Amino acid sequence: MKTLALHEIGEVIRKVRKERGLRLEDLADENISPATVSNIERGVAHVSPEKISYLLEKLDLPMHKLPEMLVKEQSELKKVKFKMLTVATLRQIGLVDEALQQLEELVLDESHPYIAHAYYLKGKCYMSKKKWKQAERALYNALRLSQQNSYKEQNMEAASYLLLSLSSYYQNQMEQALSFTDNGLEAFLENGTNQHIKILLYRNKGIYLHRLGRITEGMRLVQEIWSQIPNIADAATLLGFYWLRAEFSRLIGLYEESIEYAEEGIEIARRNKLYDSMCDLWIVLGSAYTATKDWSMAETSFKMALKVEEKHKEEQRITKVYNRLGTLYMKQNRMEDARNALLKAIQQAEKYNDSKHLSTSLLTIGELSYTAGNVEDAIAYYKKALDLTQKHGYKEKEYKAWFNLAKCYDGVDEQEFQNCMRNMYNVKRDFTRMEVEEHDFKD
Template sequence: MNILEMSEVGKYIRKVRKERGLRLEDLSDQHISTATISNIERGVPHVNKDKVLYLMNKLGLDLSEVPDMIEKDTGSIESLQVKFTAIETMIQLGNYQRALALLSDLSDEVTSQHQATIHYLKGRIHFIKRDWRKAERELSEAIRLAYQDPYSPKVNLEAASYLCLSECRMQHKDWEQALKYVERGLDALTDEEEIFEQMHVKLLLARIENLQKLDRADEALRGVDEVWALLPQIRSRQLILQTYALRAELLRKMKLYQDAIRYAREGSQIAVGSREYGGMFRLWSVLAHSYQDAGQLADAEVAFEFVLELGEHVSDKEDLVQASCSLGQVYLMQGKMEQARDILKQALDMAERIHHGLLTSTALILLGQAMKNMNHYLDAIEYFQSAGKIADKNKLKDRVYQCYYELADCYEKIGEEAKFQEATQRMYQTQKELNKNKLYL
């Protein structure tokens, strides 16, 4: 056997072993070690050929039949790959019924041999439909059965399932568990799989996202540097834009605003002419926030206005509400009260429609500040009172305190002494509640 044949035979042996649910330890004995079996499966050329024949005999494989088996298996998998790719494309296009119909049209033989792939595809459908519980159940089954599915190594099925599980946990803001799933996905990767590089980058970026959410900025930035070195090999523009956005967000978090602006602008230039609206929205958002933090309000205004122009292409309406609130805040800082009022009313309407307590209270407080700056104190009081009720209901004590502070300021300006005293007392009570779990030296 030459080197090429050794590689193909090794891959086939590995496939048969995994299909049968055997570990390396299950096949090793006094004549062949787990290390030798691993070398055979990886096609290492210096392995004694007698060891290869011995291992094949243990698995009941005839060397003369292997080329035909490999050719037949390759043709079968390539044919299936077309079908599964078509199904996944239907899922990405949002045509779930057609995807499910294609899955149900698969033969009984395919269904029995590729349970892991079918569970994974169903998990993807539930994920896109935002049914996280069902998605996690299907993806967990895909991982459990991955070793039995001959299609699994072709598409990094186990790693892909862990990545999707991580994304499910991120939707619940369970960053710790999401990070654990990413690490398991990275452990499941081997460099033998055809799409190793793309899946590797996706998992690395998911790890950075979670480290950022856990305020582990130094680790996250080191992760960005690792992916940055791979940029010349990354073909997906979506992944490239995500990398630029993460670097810019981390730099902004570290208050390196000009560096954040630089990378956000570079990323947004790469996005020009593409249909990667999600990446574009994210890059322009971090650019706008960085301008705002740096005090470059005119630039922040232009950037936020462009962010909102992209709104119809954004699926996550929370980001759109946040951008509207931020633009309203920029208008406030510039003294453009009427423009602030108009955009903040739009933000409030969107926040109420998605039942988001934090963003609703944010829009109400900013609206109250706009009204107060226009000397419309009674309107301002109404907004601050509504914001306080929502903040209290959602246990946002910092916001409750801010609302009472604003109310006290309004009451003082219109000479309502009793109500001023009442608001001040409520501020004190709220501060006491905030201090309960704090320790002081």
């Protein structure tokens, strides 16, 4: 019997047993244990056909009637599968509450083939609403049930780990996100369906390594998987890898390689009208040209990123572009242009409550003020940045804030200077993967 057929037979047996008000133990005897009955109901492949036939006889389910019952069971499963497709579509087009309502109306017990999928979709819906705890509860249920269910061909376990990693990522829990991703890759079944899950796990792992500053490890990951890039059907996922390749190349100093992959990715994004990816790649390109001191090319690249985002708004990217333009102008000693760009970055970040990029903007404009001799302004900016970094757990940026404040107090206020140095030590002790490099464009 094929796995699917076994599972359908198990569903028929489970329904008949429940309709008759029988427990697993009620069907057990010296020839068949409760555990075996449970395995048959769940479609476990290693159960012998003799045991299945024996259980069918005990339930007085004639073999000649089984095909008819299986057809009925298949029809019911199709309806549930269709409902799942409906829910997934509703969520994707933004009708999240309606999707959740339809899931609530779908009554499935814990042995149903699609129960893990239902919890998975519920988790996805709550993630869309940024209700992380509710999302995680649903996803842990999806994970538990997919691990219990022998019918794993849909790779629901790996998919649940994928979403759990994203939930951690959005809450700035990078180590946890990375751990979930590794769990997902370990759980992934090469002979199962939903093969795209694996490539998404690899892409996300690259992003988390980037956020953690583990650049060499991230570059190695991308290089190892690069031969599979031509097989990626989804253009947005493909461009995620182009961004990673260009960004990691830039961060390890391979600027020409970074430029090559960024330009190649921009062409793909342009052909597919994927404006978010196009903007990200123009930003990397501008950063690579900044590193090679091709000021005109860098400025043009950043302005192209702004033009893309002005037509297809995504507030975080606009903030990022103004941040990098500000740093570019500082390197060219165009201090007034730098200040204007950074003030725009701060305005955008505050407007959209973008604490991550706001902290970067404040640190950068603080340095601009310090360089111009406006130490009091610099201190004010650094303190604002410090409050944000401590509130949101941006340890690397907190270190930079303390370091820059120490520069301001050095030779001026010994007590404040020592306080900054002590706090720098405390942050360094708690956060060992630090790369203290000013304006490294990691944001």
